[in-house]
Amino acid sequence: MRLIQHPILCNYYVTYRCNAKCGFCDIWERPSPYVTIEQVETNLISLKKLGIKVIDFTGGEPLLHRDIDHFFAFAKKLGFITTLTTNGLLYPKHAEGLKGKVDMLHFSLDTAHKEKHDTMRGVACYDHVMESIQIAKSLGERPDILMTVFEDNIGEIEKLYTDVCLPNDLILILNPSFEYNEVETGSELSNQSLETLTRWGKKKNIYLNQAFIQLRRDGGNQTEKPVCKAASTTLVISPENELLLPCYHLGTKGFAIDGDLEKVYHSTEAQKLIKLEGRLPECQGCTINCYMQPSFAVEMNKYFWLALPSTFKYNWIKGTWRQLV
Template identity: 70%
Template sequence: MRLRSKPVLCNYYVTYRCNAKCSFCDIWERPSPYIMLPDVEQNLRDLKRLGVQVIDFTGGEPLLHRQIDQMLGMAHDMGFITTLTTNAMLYPKLAERLKGKVDMLHFSLDSADKEEHDKGRGVACYDFVMESIRVARELGEHPDILFTVFRHNLHQLEEVYQNIILPNKLVLILNPAFGYNEVETGEQLTEEELRYLSDFGKRKQVYLNQGFVQLRLDGGNKTAKPVCKAASTTLVISPENELVLPCYHLGTKGFPINSGLYELYRSQEVEELKRLEGRLPACEGCTINCYMQPSFAVELNKYFWKALPSTLKYNYLKGTWKRLI
């Protein structure tokens, strides 16, 4: 049973450019412009009309955009919940400008070992994460640590939790790695490892959407009966100011917005693509977290019930529920 017909989230790609070269991501290889502030302002108005509640300013590395603070401030003032994930290399320099504008600020950290983390990211950024934690806390901000989980770094969870999360009173977000296109993410977590991850996610100050674990145990999205509702729950806007469907990772078509996002999203051509969400050949077995999270929130099924306790836990820890009232 469908609980909500309106989209929940906008993944707003401010640029595909990045100052890191993560081994599990190919976005930094793409040429890219930067989004334009007047387009953002118009699109935010249309996103509000469409019922979107959360704006994720993403990339690439979103802090590369020189007007990122203005965009975040604009979205925040309009009542959206704002979220941003960064490798933290630029955060200490921009922290004052970003203060109070990001509801969910995530610093990427995949290991307590500096060399291991920097190797995976393709650039020396571990020290920037540590510095960013200090700066953010001094400013009264409440950042999270986003830990992308692979088989090779699963053993690092305990040390990150004990030595970084608890002493700094942070939230640890567990992000199981997912494959897409030709990007190599290594061997998938075994059933035993997934259950370990599930148990870890029940600790205090830890967030893991338990629906992610269940979906992986079930073998991912099934095109015959899709759980993915990417196109109807999430709008993806590219740096070229195009609406990308059905999603960024598997996107096959970009529609120029031309100051008409509201009408475009409700057009017949887009509606036809929305009806194919989760049913395309590339959707078989998909476990892409950023589309499953909103998908689990709008359909009353076992994934909804699996995800609900962890989602409530995170929103309680962060206080974001107050902005939805």
């Protein structure tokens, strides 16, 4: 049973450019412009009218955009819940400007071992994350640590939790790795690793959407009966100011927005693609967390009930649950 009919999340790519070179991501390899202030303001007003609750300014590395502070300020003015994930390299520069404007501030950190993390990210950023944590806390912010979990770093959870998160009272977000396009992310998470993640997800100050685990056990999205509601729950806007459908990772078409996002979204051609969400050949077996998380929130099924406790737990701690009701 569908509970919410309108989209609830916008993944807004302010640029694809990045100052890191993570081996499990190909976004940084793409040429990219930067979005403009006029585009962002116009689109945010339309997103509000379309029912969007959460704006995730993303990239690439979103802090590469010189106007990122303004984007967050405008989004908060319109009443959006805002999220930001950064590798930490530029956070110290933007920290003052972002103060009080980011509801969910995530610092990417995949291990408590400096050399290993920097190798995974392709650039020396571990020390910058450590510095960013202290700066954020000094400003009264409540950052989280976002750990992308692979087979070769799942054993790092304990040290990251005990050495970094608990002493700083940070939430550790466990983000199971996923494959897309031709990006190599290593072997799939084993059943043993899925069990390990499940156990960790029950601990204090750890967020793990248990529906992610069940979806992997079920073989991912199934095109004959899709759980993915990517296009109807999530709007994706590119740095070229296009609406991407049905999602960023498997998107088949970009629609030029030209100052009227609502018109584009409701157009016959866009709606045809939206109805194909989760049913395209590329959607078979998909486990992309970015789109499954909102998918689990809008339709009452077993994934909805599995996702509910952890989602409520996280939003209760962050104080954002009232805005999601």
